[in-house]
Amino acid sequence: MRLRRKPEAKRILAEHPLVSKATDEYRGKWRTLFPHPYPLHVELGTGKGQFLAKASELHPYINWIGVERIEEPLLQAVRKGEKTENTNLRYIWMDIEKLAEVFAEDEVNRFYLHFSDPWPKTRHAKRRLTHRRFLEVYKKLLAPDGDLILKTDSPVLFEFSLEEFAETGWETIEYSDDLHHSPYREQNITTEYEEKFISRGMPIFYTRVKPQSESHKNN
Numbered sequence: 001m002r003l004r005r006k007p008e009a010k011r012i013l014a015e016h017p018l019v020s021k022a023t024d025e026y027r028g029k030w031r032t033l034f035p036h037p038y039p040l041h042v043e044l045g046t047g048k049g050q051f052l053a054k055a056s057e058l059h060p061y062i063n064w065i066g067v068e069r070i071e072e073p074l075l076q077a078v079r080k081g082e083k084t085e086n087t088n089l090r091y092i093w094m095d096i097e098k099l100a101e102v103f104a105e106d107e108v109n110r111f112y113l114h115f116s117d118p119w120p121k122t123r124h125a126k127r128r129l130t131h132r133r134f135l136e137v138y139k140k141l142l143a144p145d146g147d148l149i150l151k152t153d154s155p156v157l158f159e160f161s162l163e164e165f166a167e168t169g170w171e172t173i174e175y176s177d178d179l180h181h182s183p184y185r186e187q188n189i190t191t192e193y194e195e196k197f198i199s200r201g202m203p204i205f206y207t208r209v210k211p212q213s214e215s216h217k218n219n
């Protein structure tokens with residue numbers, strides 16, 4: 001089933017007006033793709049797109065971009081986005097490894113990492129999206145006042161991420177080891193994975209971090 005649907009998903013995404021590919025065509029100009037040059041918030045690993053559809057509705061003065069590499073979840077995300085008819089929402093079909101080729105320095109106001117694959121084996125640590133090799137890229141692409149939000153169910157990924165943030169010059173602005181029993185739950189928008197973990201009674205780890213001003217762009 002999965003294999004039969006894939007070519008169709010590829011074809012639809014390739015032609016879809018809400019979807020861009022990983023090119024440098026809009027590098028430094030992503031805001032021009034939207035009706036208004038509002039701040040740019042980018043979700044990395046959008047999956048089926050529930051967060052973006054809700055966020056673009058609740059926050060119309062932000063331009064939202066979802067990055068996803070796998071066709072089938074991305075197509076589901078795009079379908080949700082279409083339904084909203086929001087003009088502040090787009091998707092990029094690409095691997096996060098190529099982020100610096102697609103976005104320019106200072107272009108992004110906020111990155112979101114929601115329930116990223118934890119890669120629990122130590123030998124796979126370099127694949128974690130909070131490994132310092134990724135953090136250095138995010139830091140470059142963030143605007144001077146930009147920040148990054150991380151939510152995960154994985155204690156391994158959370159602990160690793162906090163260490164990587166601390167060792168590479170990021171400052172913790174918000175933190176909770178149980179988001180849904182913390183004051184930050186008020187502003188929280190749930191993702192598909194998050195709802196699955198909440199329904200199992202699992203705590204959600206949360207943090208908002210930003211590059212320390214003296215380390216911004218320097219590392």
Ligand SMILES: C[S@@+](CC[C@H](N)C(=O)[O-])C[C@H]1O[C@@H](n2cnc3c(N)ncnc32)[C@H](O)[C@@H]1O
Nearest residue numbers: 045046047068069070095096114115191192193
């Ligand atoms: C565990 S899912 C979480 C989806 C969604 N954020 C949520 O919370 O419901 C992780 C998603 O990140 C995507 N992903 C992982 N690594 C990626 C990469 N290097 N580039 C683009 N997408 C990636 C996966 O394809 C998957 O859809």
